[in-house]
Amino acid sequence: MNPFLLLSLLIFLPLIGALLLLIFDEKNTEAMRFWSLGVTLVTFIMSVVLWGQYDPAQGMLLADVADWVPSWNVYYRLGVDGISLPLVVLTGLVSSLAMAASWSITKHVRGYLILFLMLEAGMMGVFLSLDFFLFYVFWEVMLLPMYFLIGVWGGPRREYAAIKFFLYTLAGSVLMLIAMLMFYFVSGGTEDSFNLVALAQRASEGTLMSPSMQITAFILLFIGFAIKLPAFPVHTWLPDAHVEAPTPISMILAGVLLKMGGYGIIRIAFPLCPYGAQYCAWAMVAIGVFSIIYGAFAALAQTDFKRLVAYSSVSHMGYVLLGLAIWKINETTGETLNSDYWQMGLNGAMFQMIAHGVSSTGMFFMVGVIYDRVHHRDLNKFGGLMGLMPLYSGMAAGLFFAGLGLPGLCGFIGEVFVVISTWSFSPPLAILAASGVILTAGYILWALQRVYLGAEYRGPHAEDITPSNGRENAVAAILMVLAVVLGVYPAVLFDVMEPSIRAMAEASAEGCQNAIFQLDQLQASIQR
Amino acid sequence: MLFSQLITKLIQDTTEKSLPLFGVELCLCVTIVLMLLVRLFSADRVLPACITAVVGAAAALTCSWLQYRELFAQSAPVSTELFTGLLIHDNFTVYFRAFLSLFLLLTVALTSLTGIPDEEDGPDFYSLLFGATLGMMLMASSNSLLMLFIAVEMASVPSYAMVGFLKGQKSASEGALKYVVYGAGAAGVMLYGISLVAGTLGTADMSLLSERLAAVAADGSGGLGDPELRTFALGLLMILAGLAFKLSLVPFHFWCPDAFEGASAEVAGFLSIASKAGAFALLVRLCISMAGAEGAETLLTAFGVGLGVISIITMTLGNLAAYGQDNLKRLLAYSTIAHAGYMVMAVSAMVVMLSDTAAGDVSRSVASAMEGLLYYLFVYLFMNLGAFAVIALVRNHTYGETIGDVRGLISQAPVLCVVMLVCFFSLVGLPPFGGFVGKFFIFAAVFNAGSSHSFMYVLLAFGCLNTVFSLFYYIRVLKTMFLETRDEDARPVPVQFASWESAFVLTLAGFVILLGVAPYVMSTTANSAAQALVMLQ
Amino acid sequence: MTGETLRNLLMTAWLLPLLGFAIEIFGGFWGSRKSRVAAWLAVACIATGFLCSASALVVWGNATGWRVIAHDEHHGDEHHGDEHHGDEHHGDEHHAADSDAHAAVNMKSRNDQATTIGMEPGNWVTTSVSADGNVADADHSHDAPTVYSGTLYRLATFGGLELTLDYYIDSLTLVMFTMVTFIATCIHLFAIGYMSDELTDEYVDHFAHLSDGHHVHRPGRFYRFFAFLSLFCFSMLGLVLAGNIFQVFIFWELVGICSFLLIGFYTERKSASDAANKAFIMNRVGDFGFLIGLMVLWTFFGTFKFGETTDLSGHVVEAGLFQMLPRSEGGDILLDEVSGEVLIGSMTAPNPENSSRTIPYSLLIVAGLGVFAGCIGKSAQFPLQTWLPDAMEGPTPVSALVHSATMVAAGVYLTGRFYPMFTQEVLLTIAYVGCITLFVAATIAVVATDIKKVLAYSTISQLGYMMLGLGVFGWGAGLFHLVTHAFFKSLMFLCSGSVIHGCHHEQEMPKMGGLRHKMPITAWTMLVGVVAISGLAIPGLVGLSSFFAFSGFHSKDAVVATALAFVEANPAHFLLFIVPLITAGITAFYMFRLWFYTFAGSPRDQHVYDHCHESPAIMTLPLLALSIFAAYCAWGGEQGPLYGLITGDQPAYIAHGIAGSVTLPGHDAVHEVHGTAGILAMLAAFSGTLVAWVLYGAGWINPGEIQKQLSGVHGFLINKWHFDELYDSVFMRPMHIVGKFCAWFDRTIFDGILHGAAKVTVVVSRWDRLFDETVVDGFVNVIGRATHSAGLSLKTIQTGNLRQYVMFIVAGVVALFAVVLTTFPG
């Protein structure tokens, strides 16, 4: 299929689906649900088609460019490469699964489905845009449906959680907006001033920004993305949002939304301000490591099942930040020192994003399944589910093991690849990061024990505990299979990602070197 | 020259040159006269004032559309001085004429939907409305300090009356009294400022301002140490105070919340949009006319920075003070104040860039700053009117305009809620709504001006910060509408999907979205209007 | 050809259990709870695996001309005087064997070249390499280990870095495969009987209680047990087959999780799930170290592979880890003269692109200690030993397979496998860790009364022996003990399982006694195990032939001999010999105590006795099979085939010993003291046995029985009560005290440290949560609240007073004017 059509359809199909929901009869919720599930499935299938069409060797698959706001050089510019493609497919998949998990939503079904599909369109748009302005628009577009999905269909403190989520993200995105303006004006407001590919090219040549400006721009971008990631200390929206959001939305949040932070860093922040990124590498690594440990400790102390999983996301996404940032250079020549290790870190981080997308989606789903039955999430009031719902418990254990980083499941690859490539950057931080494996095992096993093991169920609504139904089993099984496939044969992802990531890393390294060269010249001229 | 010759020349000038280009205003005048005549002959049963008003507004819109077609088709910008140079007719004028006539039409439509003037008062109300609009159009096209004052008064005086139009309401009369006293005071100060400026420069013609200013600056030191320049600066500030009153900039905003709360939602909407548009047109003209005065760059920079400071204070105060408001009109009044602050950012950026001698040709940057302002105004028309319209429609059913009246409205009037959502998110400045594009243009302009004066970065930072601040109170309303449940004893709001009311507000919301998704046409128009003004200077 | 055959055979043996697991877990879930199909499927898988492994052993043997065995048989005597081990003294058949092996290698390469099918083209790289240091390679070509290694598939490539799944087949791999599959087969069979009470729709768990005091009733989980066992076998075999250290880590974790699942098999029991968690988390503590080791290796060596990589034409394109640490003729690790760091480099193959030229010696130690930390966790070494006794919560076949014979030995296996990368300092650490462990565990075993706990402590102690052996440079000795221990310990566990099964889940020894009458097969096979572990042999025959000694004697003798040689070379470390020697006695003591307690004497609890019965044939047959191996697997001792096989591919430098700051004895040094050590060890064992007999055998069992066994000493112990009291006060009491102290120490200090660490973790995490909720979140909330209150206070400016408003017009202008004037004064 024509890439332009295919990529555009990926974005707009959910929107069209959402519009068409308006013609359904309000009462016929079942039909609307199946319709929406169909739409998400078709979108997912198209993302798989896109996967099939993409040739890793060719680099970026660009769609034709359409005018949007020519007076401001804003274009409708879509494209996909090895970095975004896995995330696009993940979005399609997680959306379908979350939609399948949405049967438990009974309030205002139509509104829910419309917002859900809008959300999917926004997410697709973020991953497919190659125009900074367009990216920003999609980035913000997701906020609105998300706010209502949490705020209307969420738990008891939903309003607080929703507005917190909204505020954090908005705060981050205005910073991003400033950075965007910096790029626009620095590049002279020409046709390519919002073109991420062209900007990255210029940054790599060292003709985009002065080194000091790069640092400013990078910090602005980084804060914006770190909020979404989320990294310490701007993560506190996440536990609240996750806990209050309904199950499918938690799945989307964990499965896709968090990935946007990482994606933004690797797609925009690194290539556009390589020197800034390098300059901040230490801080990022430190934040990443700290997030790992901090999130794990926080997870250990939770008594709310969902909150525990939410904090595990903070911990797991710390690996992403860590993997991205282990970029070391020779201070005088600007040469990148550990390029292969850095690439391993980058790849590991990307893999970790996908893996986390699978495992934490699954974990949230599993929490949701039991919550639908007993309507509480107090870890101390579970137990014995293994006997009551064996299949569900078995798959839950599997998905939690994936989160734990058990070999053979997806979580392991990302986590370990990131960690073992970290030593070349900083041994002490690498050791700290590695210590995360103990804490992770601690909180996950402890949670498993309290929820699934034990002689009997100790909470309320014991009579409502019924074995998981076919729909739930199907969702869990798909995630489980994916976790195993990714864990056993990670090359299926790496083969797609690696060339694009390498190109990105090399371009960034070159850009950084150029910036350091400029700095040297500046210094020399000052001395003269 | 003989007196008769002079008269002949004047008549010739008026009939052959001025009046053809004065069609829009004439339409308004004719409509006013017509409405009054109709009542005079007691024909208002046959021809209700609202029909006349709609026709008149539509005629004005058509006329301005024709002017727009004619003027914007030309390759080079043209400007024509009307009425011996008191008014000027150029792309910028036409843009505002079109803007105001469109807005007039929408307001008339809204008022006839909500029936705010009863049939008896219709002609009066619409006359006032048209008169005020006429004044605003004159503001947009004035080319003389005299015309500036006349236009401001022309726009203000009917507005005072409109605020107090709801008879028998204490708050309305109080709001009107405050408005009129404040307005009169501000007008007095402005007039005194005009006298100082005109006196020091020796001219009231705005097209000569920069030339005379350069001459005055050349006489003295060029800085504010020079007494004449200092007098000029004081006068300028006083004029600014008058305009700031119209724009409701802090600290000249005090009338705004009180008057808005006292007035009906329709009038408040009109005031918040139209008078702002006129005042901005005037402010931009004034700034442009002073630009390029050699030797007075410091003065202008000071003026620009001063505007920036006002902008920061305005938007911060506007946004923060809106937090605890329960009356929706009052809340939107503060929102209006904040938005005036955003828009002044663009003017500030423009002035700073104009006064930057080192920057070379800045016309393009200035034009894009102005484009941002014009675009923002245009979006603001739809989003703010939409919000006020929703409030008016709700009021018609619940007889209240507080946040409690819209609690859980989603269950009864989803259309109104969705429109409110679109408008409010657009006011916050989120894509894909028009407010985002407008805000983006303005922020971009401010950022760009940062290279001329680093204060602009501070301004930008505050702009961003305020975007976040503003989220709180908008979302508080939305939260109440969407997430809470309607009180048992609340009066129902039966607004159907298939109704004129819904159609009206949905149209507004549609434009808000359209301006966000496809900003191209409007941004080009705004850009060419802006460019024309800059080029001609 | 050989390489490919071996690979295919071993991969079959490796993957079959995985297939079995998949079928069992799903089929079992949807199948009948009363079906034994799952069990037989598991048995079929693992038994086929055993056949494959055995065939592989034969194939390998044929390909190498049975060199290792033949060599040792023929040259056993020569070795005593050989200074230059095998320098030029190899006979014709060695040439033949070597050329055979080399021919096999070459053929394999050619064949691999021809058969690059299956996996992705170009991805299929095989190696056939010598695994020793390259210096030693030159003059010991006849010792050159025959290693078949290659890549299964690629996980990822990043520039010059490549992560793959490899295989690495040498004699040790084959021995381990055969041993694991054989023992696993026996245990699977045994478990069919042992777990048969799970074959029901309503199983009553007497050890799990509901809150109302009733027992838990649940469907039987027979299938699940065998599925987990199969998964474990897959993981364990994968660990052994692994061709790189990363892959080892993968399967390392997998066996860990299998252990977790099996310990926590009775999920309803809190103690079981606690123990499972403890096991996994303590293992993760070790793995944390392992991970650090991996990082260092990865960063400096740029590869994880053990062996060299060759391209399609058979040229070596990249060195493996084992080739990159060059050793001098003396076996020392070479240092770069300029930097003083360790040179990384292979003489036969280029290094991987990403390897550094040198690695600081300290980091090499870190890497070694890191990997060893993993081994400490897995093999329950001091100070991470406490999880293993708790792990006895699992069903007894699990204890037999996972927690004695195979998984816990994986740490020892890895230490042996990774030997070339360990520096002397690391080896010394290993030795001391092993030494401490073996003593601590043995003393605790003395006072334990739970039959499985005794065996668990014994396992820890024996693992300590293995570690000690490896640490004092007894590469062969340590691994030898691993294999023999696997046989006799699994045997003993199965026997205890049989007892427990027969006594209806009674595990306390004081309630047993005299059971040999009721369960003779169990009793006698157990005795075989006890004798084996105690290291008893018939004294007079030691020098002439080993025929009359059981396997444990040979292997423990080897360890003790190496330790003695080591201590002779390094007198400062004399404890490394004294402690294991004493412990050998203690071992014999507590093992016999166990046996006497359980099987000998008269019943102490008539109820238990009356209801107990011999296990069915499906349980006793494996006992018999294992007992044969426990007795005779080490036939011939260090000249026997098993030792030969194990050491067939040992790194060459080991044979010579290393003279350095710590002198590591070579084979010759060990040989010199072998006799002495053997006699000392046996004396210790006998004295231990004697004490046990005196205390427990003679004390409570009828004299006729004792007379039959140890008639010579019988008279000396006739007045048992006095002796009992005497020994109790002079020998037992201190033993008890020491044992109790160690138990206390273990429980309070180590467990205390662990619990303390856990507590600290809990406290830290609580604090972390509090911090998150108050400070981090609070900060944001404070900002929000401050903004909000600022907003509210701004409202008060709007007083509603008109006159004030008007004032502000003028005031505003004046203020602005003032601001402009002050900001731009001129």
Next chain:
Amino acid sequence: MIAGLQAYLLVGAVLFVCGVICMATKRNGIGVLMGVELVLNGANVNFIAFSKYTALGLDAQIFALFVIVLAAAEAAVALAIALNFYNNHLTIDVDKANRLKG
């Protein structure tokens, strides 16, 4: 001559200030409106003075005339509103107009 201009301007300024003070202190609404007239007249004085002394010339006088007219119009509306206020509040004390605030 210039001294003359300054004298006029001074008068204008005094009128302006008086007007402002009147606006800010009078509690009677009519009084406040008278203050506004004073301010406007202060400006008018300026205009006339500038007409005489600067290049502004006749323009300034026209200005003044327009101001007078506009002031009248404005005053009319203002008085009407004041009357309306009186009808609703039975007072024209501007301090009583304090219901709308905050």
